[in-house]
Amino acid sequence: MDNTTTVLLVDDEQDILDILRFNFASGGFGVETATSAEQALAKDLSGIGLIILDVMLGGMSGLKMAMLLKDNPATADIPIIFLTAKNAREDIIDGLRIGVDDYVTKPFSVQELLLRAQAVLRRGHRQAERSPGQGGLVLDKRGKQLLVDGKAVPLTRTEFLILELLMAHPGAVYSRDQLLDYAWPDGVIVIGRTVDVGITRLRKKLAPYAHCIVTRPGHGYCYEEA
């Protein structure tokens, strides 16, 4: 991808670590590994460009580790991809909430993981380039409202949840199913088109920034900063 990004692989299963090491190395990445969160945190992370992190670890959980990294300004910008069990929706949601960049469910295809990794890195570069531009959209989580160029626009519960997820990861595409999982209460069954309507209603409230919610036909929606 670019001049040897170094990826840190954290998983407590040595087998998986070996497979990943081989594939990422073949993919042109520099590779470091750790078998626990503690071991990973003890490393010098300054040269790390991406972390692949198993959520289920002995000792400190991957979630906890991610939280620590995202709270520390020195490491907050290192993208993280979660490896989670297929049905661990809780972990995924918590992860996205604290700022994890993407996730892949086990069992996963290594090829898919590599693609995700490259996508996350591309995304990071785009963001870094336009970091100075302090955009006009701010989600006020405490007030459950949106600040559009400083003007407060109240959001309904559903609208707030959709936008919270989308804005948490600019550039990441979320499928309708993912949005349903996140923004709709458990057990509620609605048809997929319902999400579309929610998006439409949101766009109206985004006023001049409606285009920031981008439709990706066949995939879902994503938020792009102004």
Place this chain on the structure above:
Amino acid sequence: MDNTTTVLLVDDEQDILDILRFNFASGGFGVETATSAEQALAKDLSGIGLIILDVMLGGMSGLKMAMLLKDNPATADIPIIFLTAKNAREDIIDGLRIGVDDYVTKPFSVQELLLRAQAVLRRGHRQAERSPGQGGLVLDKRGKQLLVDGKAVPLTRTEFLILELLMAHPGAVYSRDQLLDYAWPDGVIVIGRTVDVGITRLRKKLAPYAHCIVTRPGHGYCYEEA
């Protein structure tokens, strides 16, 4: 923010103190630190514009320290932000009760803490600016009453607690559950609609400022300054 507000950081973990010192200094604050409540209280606090205070301290607790400060007229006006454990609801409630200005739960993002700090200071300035006008709504915590355009209106216990929480953070939305937690004794089980009635009764007493308690359908209630 403005001509070097000095912030006093109180935490018994040197690591956290270092991180905070660095970030607040970068943010343009003057910084002083203390590793215990006793050490903090021994300082000359006259130049301090804001205190960031860990609740869990060896020796005197942060809660106790805050109580002392708020009881002393010389220091009662210094805003305080609590650092509490994620699930320490008790501490948060007690803190708000004695007049703490805001709180952030650990583990916290430093960025969020800085934003909260700036918000608290802004709030203080706004209040200071319009103090001569003596306008509108003032909650008299000592007298457990409300001053509506200077006229005293007695509040019942429940009414006082609801309003105290809402007014502590203008613009923040509190769910019915949060209000129940704060304003109703532990163990008491009441239905959610009870809160609504409490709000209705409060609005009546707010007289011409009823609209300051804003309903956010699906979320809860929040206080907006006049």
Place this chain on the structure above:
DNA sequence: GTCCAATTTTACAAGAGTGAAACAATATTG
């Protein structure tokens, strides 16, 4: 250009959420 699939928009009805009033139950006061 036409066709097709996907998406957007609009309108409407059902349902959930809310405000006010009245009443019952409980606590407080004299």
Place this chain on the structure above:
DNA sequence: CAATATTGTTTCACTCTTGTAAAATTGGAC
């Protein structure tokens, strides 16, 4: 103990939100 104040529940009218369906639009393939 009686009188009063406070608080919790219920009810009804009303508003806001939300899911669905149908029509309009878009974008791309051929």
